[in-house]
Amino acid sequence: MDEARCAGADSAPAVREPKVILFYRFTPLEDPAAIRLWQHTLCDALSLRGRILISRHGINVTLGGAMSDLKRYVRSTATYPGFHGLDVKWSEGTGRDFARLRVRVRDEVVSFGAPDELEVDRDGVVGGGVRLSARQVHELLEQRGDDVVFFDGRNAFEAAIGRFRGAIVPDTDTTRDFVRLLDSGAYDHLKSRPVVTYCTGGVRCEVLSALMNARGFEEVYQIDGGVLRYAQEFANDGLWEGSLFVFDERLAMRFGDDATVLGHCERCATPTSRYRNCAEAACRALILLCEDCAVRHSSRDCGPRHATAPRARWRSLSPS
Ligand SMILES: [Zn+2]
Ligand SMILES: [Zn+2]
CATH class of the missing domain: 3.30.70.100 (Alpha-Beta Plaits)
Structure with a gap:
């Protein structure tokens, strides 16, 4: 065999x-x-x-x-x-x-819940943020220093295992939460600063950066090709830290064995980057678990949250 x-x-x-x-x-x-x-x-x-x-x-x-x-x-x-x-x-x-x-x-x-706000022509999204290559991101930081803000355009559970150093991670369970958060004024203090949005492959930031521009953010950028393209250039030697959550059975990607482990086991707080599916077959929630806790069936069971766990909807989210 x-x-x-x-x-x-x-x-x-x-x-x-x-x-x-x-x-x-x-x-x-x-x-x-x-x-x-x-x-x-x-x-x-x-x-x-x-x-x-x-x-x-x-x-x-x-x-x-x-x-x-x-x-x-x-x-x-x-x-x-x-x-x-x-x-x-x-x-x-x-x-x-x-x-x-x-x-x-x-x-x-991508499910922002704002289909009528989005305007698209043959050149793409109208009013989106300025595209930056990985190198241009670094140039912007050299020029503007600490004024530059990274803004995570993904869900909070994705950022829990990997994100740009110092990034703002909005408290989002789904992509639909962004419009509500932006409209709440929670990020109004960033409106005059250079804001670099990023997501897995760039698609969510096409929309997010346009939504931010439309709401009066003055200097919005998007990383062209998202974390995937950035990591091709810099792997773990740049400003990205940790693992990249992906919407398929792999659940996460690492850009080399030297990737930082940013997440913590939800049961015992041991550092880990591995999400697992809830042990309950009908439940679609993900639980961040260390190797030891993952082998115990009771740890892999997210009940009684099954029905209400916010991450339960991750499989129905748009990949990006
Ligand atoms: Zn554990
Ligand atoms: Zn569950």
């Missing part, structure tokens, strides 16, 4: 390596239902799994599969006029990162 597996591994061409891709494109789509049908057929034919959200404002894609199949998918998808020149982020997969394929039409490709 082992021999067979080894022989298989040796002869398996690299193109069959499991990978995960993330990309998005904000562009007006007149017929999201037709795009959905086309995307579903395409993914199905290539045995890809993952999640695709489509709205009249664009598309948001997270898929896992063999590298060669994903490349075929990207080539086909990019033939659609609105999808030319896609910026695809690639990462290592396991081959079982997604349980199924879901291709859906929604009001929004």
